[in-house]
Amino acid sequence: xxxxxxxxxxxxxRVLERxxxxxxxxxxxNGGVGRLVFTSRYGPTALPVMYxxxxxxxxxxxxxxxFDEDLRTGIEHADYHVAVEADQMDPQAREGWAVLAxxxxxxxxxxxxxxPIIGAGLEPWIGEVPAHFIRVTPTTIFGVRVRQA
Amino acid sequence: xxxxxxxxxxxxxRVLERxxxxxxxxxxxNGGVGRLVFTSRYGPTALPVMYxxxxxxxxxxxxxxxFDEDLRTGIEHADYHVAVEADQMDPQAREGWAVLAxxxxxxxxxxxxxxPIIGAGLEPWIGEVPAHFIRVTPTTIFGVRVRQA
Numbered sequence: 001x002x003x004x005x006x007x008x009x010x011x012x013x014r015v016l017e018r019x020x021x022x023x024x025x026x027x028x029x030n031g032g033v034g035r036l037v038f039t040s041r042y043g044p045t046a047l048p049v050m051y052x053x054x055x056x057x058x059x060x061x062x063x064x065x066x067f068d069e070d071l072r073t074g075i076e077h078a079d080y081h082v083a084v085e086a087d088q089m090d091p092q093a094r095e096g097w098a099v100l101a102x103x104x105x106x107x108x109x110x111x112x113x114x115x116p117i118i119g120a121g122l123e124p125w126i127g128e129v130p131a132h133f134i135r136v137t138p139t140t141i142f143g144v145r146v147r148q149a
Numbered sequence: 150x151x152x153x154x155x156x157x158x159x160x161x162x163r164v165l166e167r168x169x170x171x172x173x174x175x176x177x178x179n180g181g182v183g184r185l186v187f188t189s190r191y192g193p194t195a196l197p198v199m200y201x202x203x204x205x206x207x208x209x210x211x212x213x214x215x216f217d218e219d220l221r222t223g224i225e226h227a228d229y230h231v232a233v234e235a236d237q238m239d240p241q242a243r244e245g246w247a248v249l250a251x252x253x254x255x256x257x258x259x260x261x262x263x264x265p266i267i268g269a270g271l272e273p274w275i276g277e278v279p280a281h282f283i284r285v286t287p288t289t290i291f292g293v294r295v296r297q298a
Binding site for chain 2 (some may be wrong): 012014015016032033035037038039041043044045047048050051056081082083085087089091094095098100102113126127130140144146
């Protein structure tokens with residue numbers, strides 16, 4: 001490695017960059033484990049969910065009914081405001097990215113809405129727990145990446 | 150593997166268990182990447198932080214000043230209510246755990262408060278960004294684990 005690159009591996013060689021929406025969606029494209037973020041009656045809440053991109057929205061499989069109690073307004077067509085967070089941080093390399101997508105939580109309650117999602121790998125890991133899916137169509141997307149300069 | 154254990158690896162062989170506070174703190178003991186969760190003026194927010202256990206509290210190193218603007222009430226001794234989330238989910242094995250600890254966000258603004266934290270590995274990854282630390286002493290801790298029955 002030439003001398004003028006030597007400090008690239010030092011912490012000060014890292015840069016923080018804001019990501020555009022397209023980059024954020026590209027980072028989320030593979031789906032996986034994310035976190036559903038919302039304000040419950042007990043305060044700020046984030047718990048893991050499995051998510052997949054479906055067109056311009058994120059579809060989440062909740063693995064616990066804990067979400068169900070908090071994420072309904074009780075008013076038809078009025079959805080709860082939530083965020084979906086996903087990140088991949090590497091403490092060894094001191095690099096990574098994080099994306100936060102905010103939008104309304106639409107519960108997929110009808111069979112017509114649920115049918116296309118069944119088998120997409122979002123089913124809860126507990127066999128006895130019924131599958132419950134939520135669609136979030138982001139209205140704002142925020143993303144950052146830390147990488148070597 | 151004996152036949153009577155064969156279905157342990159099926160999704161329905163998983164159980165969800167609530168974790169006690171001591172178990173939650175034990176899972177957080179190694180520190181690492183967690184998420185600081187709060188309600189910003191823009192809505193529900195969660196972004197990665199490095200955290201360590203320090204006695205009965207969690208000390209966070211924020212890697213972006215994004216937190217700074219939102220996490221001060223502007224009133225002395227009145228702290229913002231936040232949560233710290235950490236999880237380790239394995240989609241292949243369909244196992245994992247998640248812990249959510251809620252409490253007040255106390256900013257370590259004085260040198261006396263900051264001194265013991267310097268060098269604890271919580272410094273921001275970006276060299277030019279000044280270190281900023283937050284201490285959260287949990288008032289409630291919620292945790293779950295999914296594992297084979």
